[in-house]
Amino acid sequence: MTRKVKAKIIDEKGLKRTVTRLAHEILERNRGIEKLAIVGIRTRGVFLAQRIIKEIERIEGSTLPLGILDITLYRDDFRQKLKQPVVQQSEIPFDIDEKNIVLIDDVLYTGRTTRAALEALMAFGRPERIQLAVLVDRGHRELPIKPDYVGKNIPTSIGEEIQVKMKEVDGEDCVLLVESPENAKGDDE
Amino acid sequence: MSFERKHLLGLEDVSAEEITHILDTAETFKEILQRPIPKVPTLRGKTIVNLFYEASTRTRFSFELAEKRLSADTLNFSTSASAVKKGESLRDTAQNIEAMKVDMVVIRHSAAGAPHYLAQCIKGSVINAGDGCHEHPTQALLDMLTIRDNYKDFKGLRVAIVGDILHSRVARSNIYGLTTMGAEVALCAPQTLIPYEAEKWNVRLLNDVDEAIGFADIVMALRIQMERQTQNFFPTLREYHNFFGITRERLDRANKKVTIMHPGPINRGIELDSDLADDEHHSVILNQVTNGVAIRMAVLYLLSGETQE
Amino acid sequence: MKKKLQKSHVIGEKMSGDKFIKSKNVLLKNATIIENGYSEKEKWDIFVVNGKIDTISPAKGSQPFSGTVLDCTGKLVFPGLIDMHVHFREPGREDEETLKSGALSGIAGGFTAGCTMPNTNPVTDNREIVEFILEEMKNHLFSVFPIAAITKDQQGEKLVEMAELVDAGAVAFSDDGKSVANSLLLRRALEYSKMFNVPIIEHCEDANLVVGGDMHEGFVSSNLGLGGMPAIAEDVIVARDLMLAEYTGGKIHIAHISTKGSVELVRRAKDKGVDVTAEATPHHFTLTDEAVRSFDSNYKMNPPLRSEEHVEAVIQGLKDGTIDAIVTDHAPHSIEEKDAEFSAAPFGITGLETALGLIARQLVNPGILTWQDIVQKMCKNPYQILGMEAPQIKVGEVANLSVIDPAGEWEVDKFKMKSRSRNTPFHGWKLPARAVAVFNNGLYYLVDD
Numbered sequence: 001m002t003r004k005v006k007a008k009i010i011d012e013k014g015l016k017r018t019v020t021r022l023a024h025e026i027l028e029r030n031r032g033i034e035k036l037a038i039v040g041i042r043t044r045g046v047f048l049a050q051r052i053i054k055e056i057e058r059i060e061g062s063t064l065p066l067g068i069l070d071i072t073l074y075r076d077d078f079r080q081k082l083k084q085p086v087v088q089q090s091e092i093p094f095d096i097d098e099k100n101i102v103l104i105d106d107v108l109y110t111g112r113t114t115r116a117a118l119e120a121l122m123a124f125g126r127p128e129r130i131q132l133a134v135l136v137d138r139g140h141r142e143l144p145i146k147p148d149y150v151g152k153n154i155p156t157s158i159g160e161e162i163q164v165k166m167k168e169v170d171g172e173d174c175v176l177l178v179e180s181p182e183n184a185k186g187d188d189e
Numbered sequence: 190m191s192f193e194r195k196h197l198l199g200l201e202d203v204s205a206e207e208i209t210h211i212l213d214t215a216e217t218f219k220e221i222l223q224r225p226i227p228k229v230p231t232l233r234g235k236t237i238v239n240l241f242y243e244a245s246t247r248t249r250f251s252f253e254l255a256e257k258r259l260s261a262d263t264l265n266f267s268t269s270a271s272a273v274k275k276g277e278s279l280r281d282t283a284q285n286i287e288a289m290k291v292d293m294v295v296i297r298h299s300a301a302g303a304p305h306y307l308a309q310c311i312k313g314s315v316i317n318a319g320d321g322c323h324e325h326p327t328q329a330l331l332d333m334l335t336i337r338d339n340y341k342d343f344k345g346l347r348v349a350i351v352g353d354i355l356h357s358r359v360a361r362s363n364i365y366g367l368t369t370m371g372a373e374v375a376l377c378a379p380q381t382l383i384p385y386e387a388e389k390w391n392v393r394l395l396n397d398v399d400e401a402i403g404f405a406d407i408v409m410a411l412r413i414q415m416e417r418q419t420q421n422f423f424p425t426l427r428e429y430h431n432f433f434g435i436t437r438e439r440l441d442r443a444n445k446k447v448t449i450m451h452p453g454p455i456n457r458g459i460e461l462d463s464d465l466a467d468d469e470h471h472s473v474i475l476n477q478v479t480n481g482v483a484i485r486m487a488v489l490y491l492l493s494g495e496t497q498e
Numbered sequence: 499m500k501k502k503l504q505k506s507h508v509i510g511e512k513m514s515g516d517k518f519i520k521s522k523n524v525l526l527k528n529a530t531i532i533e534n535g536y537s538e539k540e541k542w543d544i545f546v547v548n549g550k551i552d553t554i555s556p557a558k559g560s561q562p563f564s565g566t567v568l569d570c571t572g573k574l575v576f577p578g579l580i581d582m583h584v585h586f587r588e589p590g591r592e593d594e595e596t597l598k599s600g601a602l603s604g605i606a607g608g609f610t611a612g613c614t615m616p617n618t619n620p621v622t623d624n625r626e627i628v629e630f631i632l633e634e635m636k637n638h639l640f641s642v643f644p645i646a647a648i649t650k651d652q653q654g655e656k657l658v659e660m661a662e663l664v665d666a667g668a669v670a671f672s673d674d675g676k677s678v679a680n681s682l683l684l685r686r687a688l689e690y691s692k693m694f695n696v697p698i699i700e701h702c703e704d705a706n707l708v709v710g711g712d713m714h715e716g717f718v719s720s721n722l723g724l725g726g727m728p729a730i731a732e733d734v735i736v737a738r739d740l741m742l743a744e745y746t747g748g749k750i751h752i753a754h755i756s757t758k759g760s761v762e763l764v765r766r767a768k769d770k771g772v773d774v775t776a777e778a779t780p781h782h783f784t785l786t787d788e789a790v791r792s793f794d795s796n797y798k799m800n801p802p803l804r805s806e807e808h809v810e811a812v813i814q815g816l817k818d819g820t821i822d823a824i825v826t827d828h829a830p831h832s833i834e835e836k837d838a839e840f841s842a843a844p845f846g847i848t849g850l851e852t853a854l855g856l857i858a859r860q861l862v863n864p865g866i867l868t869w870q871d872i873v874q875k876m877c878k879n880p881y882q883i884l885g886m887e888a889p890q891i892k893v894g895e896v897a898n899l900s901v902i903d904p905a906g907e908w909e910v911d912k913f914k915m916k917s918r919s920r921n922t923p924f925h926g927w928k929l930p931a932r933a934v935a936v937f938n939n940g941l942y943y944l945v946d947d
Contacts, residue, residue, distance in 0.1 A: 280838060300839040301724050320723075
């Protein structure tokens with residue numbers, strides 16, 4: 001579905017700069033990489049997580065463990081959906097106990113995806129701390145959730161949505177402000 | 190792909206794409222089952238009734254565990270069909286289920302078609318957990334998941350199903366599922382236990398178990414029910430074992446790698462040698478049990494989507 | 499569509515007695531008569547006076563007439579049709595059907611007579627029950643001719659008192675529902691019944707070969723995992739019965755023939771001069787065992803629905819005269835018993851009200867049989883098999899007539915049926931041909947929609 005684009009908020013270079021800044025902030029706040037692990041939420045959160053890991057590797061010279069989280073089974077809009085979404089595997093190839101986890105998502109909106117991700121993550125163990133990094137915070141929170149790292153705050157109005165495009169799946173890197181499809185209640189993605 | 194079905198009554202009309210989708214979804218649930226907390230909130234608030242009109246421990250436990258791992262509320266009703274008057278109970282139960290607003294029903298019944306009957310009576314989804322001699326779709330799916338764990342592709346894979354084909358719902362579901370996925374299937378049994386016109390299933394029919402082992406990558410042994418010998422399907426269990434039992438001697442003689450499967454419970458020493466069943470080199474019978482929970486979670490998950498009226 | 503879960507309720511007789519009208523002075527105007535000696539090209543006016551055919555004259559257009567005029571333009575008038583194989587559940591299961599409700603069902607289907615099978619409770623194996631049935635239906639528009647059991651209580655052990663039963667009014671003998679397993683006993687029955695010129699009607703089925711069976715044994719039963727009832731279970735008994743009939747010179751009638759093998763056996767026996775006749779049902783020339791894939795118990799009957807080749811053989815048998823009669827095997831069952839998983843449900847479906855429509859759809863419209871042939875198979879031949887005079891459309895005869903509209907398409911609605919039971923697989927079917935009126939015993943009835 002093509003939607004009407006109202007503005008390009010971040011371009012390719014801007015996205016690269018944002019990732020670099022997020023990587024620095026994460027290192028600074030955690031005072032290094034000890035006990036640190038990155039977990040991306042499917043789908044674009046994973047690619048964002050990979051880029052941040054690469055950036056940290058460039059700065060620190062070592063690679064952080066990457067986890068992938070599929071939150072389909074934890075969604076609270078399960079009963080409203082007509083068809084069952086395809087569920088994919090989560091891959092957390094390390095012990096999360098006592099770890100400092102940085103959860104990565106592309107867009108923060110109602111907070112429901114983050115809530116589901118927190119619940120999903122807890123099934124793997126008991127991390128010491130979980131932080132949240134997002135590329136875009138578009139506001140309109142429905143749950144008491146606040147990000148620790150924000151790439152860009154983009155306050156949206158009703159009728160607008162944020163579309164994140166990444167080379168790995170979309171062929172280009174950018175963040176767009178688009179018109180939402182009529183009568184559709186937007187969610188985090 | 191989206192899964193459009195409301196019920197899972199059998200595999201006869203299920204496509205290769207759908208089977209693949211169920212197996213893929215089950216892989217996800219296998220991962221969940223490995224977690225320290227192997228439970229997801231997906232079916233929270235959904236009510237599932239397990240209706241077992243026939244004795245079963247494995248299948249019932251497997252479904253119950255799958256339901257609990259998905260956080261559904263479950264009710265269990267077990268009885269033997271002989272304890273209730275024929276025909277009466279299922280209709281009454283259907284009325285009760287309708288009144289309780291149950292989301293899903295898992296049913297095992299001694300009558301072929303009982304799940305189909307129930308599906309017409311109630312609004313919720315129906316999963317067939319074995320109906321008479323008809324089908325047992327989740328068993329075949331877990332068998333296929335186990336096969337896929339060990340072999341990459343179903344195409345050209347050779348599976349011999351040995352034993353009482355005539356009365357086996359496991360055999361029927363596996364015949365439908367495996368042939369749909371492109372496997373070559375052979376049925377091996379005394380002639381009295383091969384169904385009428387079974388050749389129309391596009392399967393090989395054999396009366397010689399050595400030939401079946403020679404043919405197969407996988408041998409699926411079926412449980413022989415003791416009462417069949419009194420109905421003269423074969424003269425004695427001794428003769429059955431001597432001519433159709435899967436024995437180490439036969440496998441050694443075949444001198445090839447053969448995977449052994451069995452839906453359980455095994456009559457050790459009749460259809461299958463005891464030490465073969467426990468031999469990890471040949472047998473994947475325990476993997477079959479683990480895969481059972483994952484398959485049932487996948488089926489419950491896929492059927493639980495709200496369907497459009 | 500959701501299946502309605504409902505308690506069966508007793509359905510009151512929807513046709514009250516007063517809808518039977520005395521045929522004092524009725525004109526069937528501009529009718530096509532299907533009877534020997536009449537051309538279908540010509541139109542006739544039939545005058546019925548005091549229950550008898552008074553005059554038959556070429557149609558004259560409008561003329562002053564003092565009685566009731568029934569416009570029969572485009573309608574066919576048959577001599578009254580008979581269904582020589584029905585189960586009315588009285589005495590015993592009046593909740594499923596009574597003699598009267600069964601009669602109404604028959605009338606709605608265009609029949610003026612029926613032969614009731616003896617598997618009542620208690621079994622129709624004695625004078626009292628035969629007389630009860632005849633007394634109950636005395637002077638009714640619909641004539642009921644009782645068939646008595648061959649063996650006491652249909653147990654296959656001891657012959658009934660045949661002479662006494664014939665004297666009481668039994669028109670044939672049958673242990674319908676099962677065969678007489680004991681060959682010696684059947685031999686005796688064939689020999690003994692010869693004295694009264696009444697047929698022995700055999701339900702041909704080897705009880706051992708069908709053990710555990712719910713449907714025809716074929717690829718469909720293999721798929722569904724339902725117990726099979728092989729065609730040979732019918733064939734072996736038909737073969738035995740024909741040999742016994744040939745040997746004894748007895749009169750055998752093969753009930754609801756359903757297999758290719760049986761049709762061929764009867765054909766050969768007729769060629770040899772054996773005194774054998776046979777009947778077939780509409781469901782056996784309409785449906786195949788594929789229908790059972792739905793697990794709907796309304797497709798469960800005995801003999802079971804067979805596969806295509808058998809259906810074709812039955813149709814061929816009807817066409818070449820091997821099969822003499824068409825019967826419905828009308829077998830009402832309560833919702834409580836029939837609405838269940840397939841193997842728990844009893845065998846049998848209702849048939850009286852769908853028979854003509856199915857015959858038109860399957861046999862007449864495709865050109866396999868003519869309406870003239872249908873009159874043979876549903877009137878002339880059955881009466882002859884029973885050793886009775888068949889009704890005729892002839893001046894001076896009792897007006898025993900079935901009037902049908904061959905063109906009127908209608909939709910089968912089981913809830914509107916006159917039968918007390920609802921077990922029909924044809925609910926929702928659109929059928930051609932339906933009964934318009936029936937005349938018999940000084941009465942007539944106009945079938946409403």
